[in-house]
Amino acid sequence: MSKIKVKDLYLIFGFAKNQAMKMLKKGKSKKEIHSKTKCTVAVNNANLEIQEGEIFVIMGLSGSGKSSLLRCFNMLNTPTSGSILVDGEDITKMDRKQLLNLRRKKIGMVFQHFGLLPHKTILDNVAFGLEIQNIPLQERYAKAKEVLNLVGLNGYENSYPDQLSGGMQQRVGIARAIAADSEVLLMDEAFSALDPLIRTQMQDDLLEIQQKLKKTIIFITHDLDEALKLGNTIVIMKDGVIVQQGAPEDILLNPANDYVKDFIGNVDMSKVITASSIAEPFRVKITIGKEGPALIYRLMERLNTRLLPVISNDKEFLGYIRKKDVLNLILSKSTDLNSILIEIPRIREDMSVSDTLPLFINQNYPLTVVNENNYPLGYISYSDVVSLVTGYDEEEVKTIIENAN
Numbered sequence: 456m457s458k459i460k461v462k463d464l465y466l467i468f469g470f471a472k473n474q475a476m477k478m479l480k481k482g483k484s485k486k487e488i489h490s491k492t493k494c495t496v497a498v499n500n501a502n503l504e505i506q507e508g509e510i511f512v513i514m515g516l517s518g519s520g521k522s523s524l525l526r527c528f529n530m531l532n533t534p535t536s537g538s539i540l541v542d543g544e545d546i547t548k549m550d551r552k553q554l555l556n557l558r559r560k561k562i563g564m565v566f567q568h569f570g571l572l573p574h575k576t577i578l579d580n581v582a583f584g585l586e587i588q589n590i591p592l593q594e595r596y597a598k599a600k601e602v603l604n605l606v607g608l609n610g611y612e613n614s615y616p617d618q619l620s621g622g623m624q625q626r627v628g629i630a631r632a633i634a635a636d637s638e639v640l641l642m643d644e645a646f647s648a649l650d651p652l653i654r655t656q657m658q659d660d661l662l663e664i665q666q667k668l669k670k671t672i673i674f675i676t677h678d679l680d681e682a683l684k685l686g687n688t689i690v691i692m693k694d695g696v697i698v699q700q701g702a703p704e705d706i707l708l709n710p711a712n713d714y715v716k717d718f719i720g721n722v723d724m725s726k727v728i729t730a731s732s733i734a735e736p737f738r739v740k741i742t743i744g745k746e747g748p749a750l751i752y753r754l755m756e757r758l759n760t761r762l763l764p765v766i767s768n769d770k771e772f773l774g775y776i777r778k779k780d781v782l783n784l785i786l787s788k789s790t791d792l793n794s795i796l797i798e799i800p801r802i803r804e805d806m807s808v809s810d811t812l813p814l815f816i817n818q819n820y821p822l823t824v825v826n827e828n829n830y831p832l833g834y835i836s837y838s839d840v841v842s843l844v845t846g847y848d849e850e851e852v853k854t855i856i857e858n859a860n
């Protein structure tokens with residue numbers, strides 16, 4: 456279900472906005488508009504839809520407009536034109552009182568440099584949003600303690616911000632937004648000020664918290680690896696324009712243009728792309744006890760295949776059967792398909808492609824990708840994996856493998 460919808464959104468900074476907008480509609484560039492009007496086009500005709508409970512990542516280089524767009528979601532930046540619907544209500548039409556209520560109760564923000572109050576204890580910092588809402592002291596402290604426990608800061612209630620590490624301070628910032636029970640969290644480069652190891656830990660912490668709370672999170676970053684790790688959906692911006700949006704793997708596998716290709720160029724795709732995304736679906740699956748050898752052999756002849764996957768009555772993957780083994784069963788007048796079943800390693804659907812490589816050792820067949828219930832989703836071959844890991848064309852890889860054998 457959609458939580459936020461952005462329609463035809465423009466954000467222009469400067470005094471000659473009308474003139475700048477006219478030039479923009481005529482196809483003039485951001486640079487031309489600034490030269491003529493001294494206005495800056497921060498967001499240019501943004502259209503997007505954010506689903507409830509997802510982590511929606513907006514990324515781009517410095518000056519791309521990502522932070523400017525984020526600040527439109529709580530109206531810290533007032534759009535020049537367009538609409539932002541939150542739960543179906545256009546927040547661009549809200550008055551000051553309604554906006555204050557929106558920021559206090561529905562949309563919270565986590566800042567890059569923590570934004571903590573140095574003279575208040577950690578408990579008071581986390582309870583600050585509830586204090587603004589006039590929640591009674593005992594109730595807001597109880598809520599703040601509950602959230603501090605959630606983010607792993609139980610026992611630090613009476614400490615002060617300068618007594619905590621950078622990662623711990625950022626946890627306090629997240630806890631404050633969560634304590635206010637905000638449905639939407641805006642996170643602007645929230646982890647970029649942290650050391651790499653702490654940053655990685657914070658990413659893991661955020662994913663763990665999100666698993667429990669299912670907030671709608673809009674996360675700004677310029678770091679592609681961070682975006683790929685956190686995002687359910689990723690938007691890439693350039694000069695205020697959304698140049699591509701989609702699931703992480705869609706962007707990696709199908710970059711919209713040369714800019715996106717360059718943007719993702721240094722990513723080791725084999726570590727990011729999952730097995731299920733490159734798996735070829737099975738055309739047919741055989742159930743032991745349902746089909747006999749003669750029927751199976753006829754089917755394999757018709758499909759022109761030497762290998763078929765076998766599933767149990769409970770739809771779990773059991774292994775493969777080979778065409779020549781089925782023929783031998785028929786010639787020996789046997790129906791024992793279990794006797795010719797070839798068991799092979801199973802690959803989890805969420806396993807990265809690079810992690811599947813060791814499973815191909817001493818394997819002569821494609822490996823099957825299964826879901827959490829061991830139902831077969833499809834198969835991947837060794838040449839598919841090597842091609843993705845090395846960057847070589849798949850046909851070149853097949854030739855290399857054949858020559859090696």
